[in-house]
Amino acid sequence: DGGITQSPKYLFRKEGQNVTLSCEQNLNHDAMYWYRQDPGQGLRLIYYSQIVNDFQKGDIAEGYSVSREKKESFPLTVTSAQKNPTAFYLCAMSGGASDEQFFGPGTRLTVL
Amino acid sequence: RKEVEQDPGPFNVPEGATVAFNCTYSNSASQSFFWYRQDCRKEPKLLMSVYSSGNEDGRFTAQLNRASQYISLLIRDSKLSDSATYLCVMDTGRRALTFGSGTRLQVQP
Numbered sequence: 721d722g723g724i725t726q727s728p729k730y731l732f733r734k735e736g737q738n739v740t741l742s743c744e745q746n747l748n749h750d751a752m753y754w755y756r757q758d759p760g761q762g763l764r765l766i767y768y769s770q771i772v773n774d775f776q777k778g779d780i781a782e783g784y785s786v787s788r789e790k791k792e793s794f795p796l797t798v799t800s801a802q803k804n805p806t807a808f809y810l811c812a813m814s815g816g817a818s819d820e821q822f823f824g825p826g827t828r829l830t831v832l
Numbered sequence: 833r834k835e836v837e838q839d840p841g842p843f844n845v846p847e848g849a850t851v852a853f854n855c856t857y858s859n860s861a862s863q864s865f866f867w868y869r870q871d872c873r874k875e876p877k878l879l880m881s882v883y884s885s886g887n888e889d890g891r892f893t894a895q896l897n898r899a900s901q902y903i904s905l906l907i908r909d910s911k912l913s914d915s916a917t918y919l920c921v922m923d924t925g926r927r928a929l930t931f932g933s934g935t936r937l938q939v940q941p
Contacts, residue, residue: 760840820878
């Protein structure tokens with residue numbers, strides 16, 4: 721939807737396993753973001769990237785890692801160091817003069 | 833104090849009612865403000881940007897009060913399809929946005 725896709729929609733993993741969430745956009749936007757949302761909570765920023773091969777930590781980066789090797793792709797790895805990984809993960813993009821962000825459909829990660 | 837504060841609701845209103853949400857923010861340097869709508873278990877979607885002069889889009893009106901550091905969203909003639917969570921959003925000067933926890937609206941027949 722809106723040129724940004726996330727996969728898979730639902731993901732189940734065992735505790736202690738790393739897992740990588742995919743985020744792809746085809747609108748040639750420079751900036752991409754990862755957020756996490758817990759039930760009844762707002763979105764919290766994990767990592768963001770303004771340009772290829774560069775990214776910055778957000779408010780809750782511990783236990784996560786990202787890469788930005790290509791403009792269209794910004795994968796997020798949830799490592800075993802993340803204490804409470806079960807959440808709804810949202811990827812977003814923005815570009816141009818506006819700060820508006822547009823979201824992918826999200827991935828629901830459940831760690832068993 | 834949270835950077836962005838919203839009344840979580842729920843606001844239960846009948847169809848056709850007018851409802852207003854407020855959102856207060858603490859960072860006086862914020863420049864960009866938005867309202868997003870989020871349906872249950874879906875991604876947030878941009879509803880409208882909020883300009884200093886206020887702006888209107890159909891049944892929706894958004895206003896910004898910099899002096900008191902709040903933004904508002906007014907929905908007129910509520911529809912059942914307006915039922916959702918409304919997120920107050922603003923920039924924090926680092927090219928990333930800060931989201932409020934949302935206000936839930938339930939429009940009843």
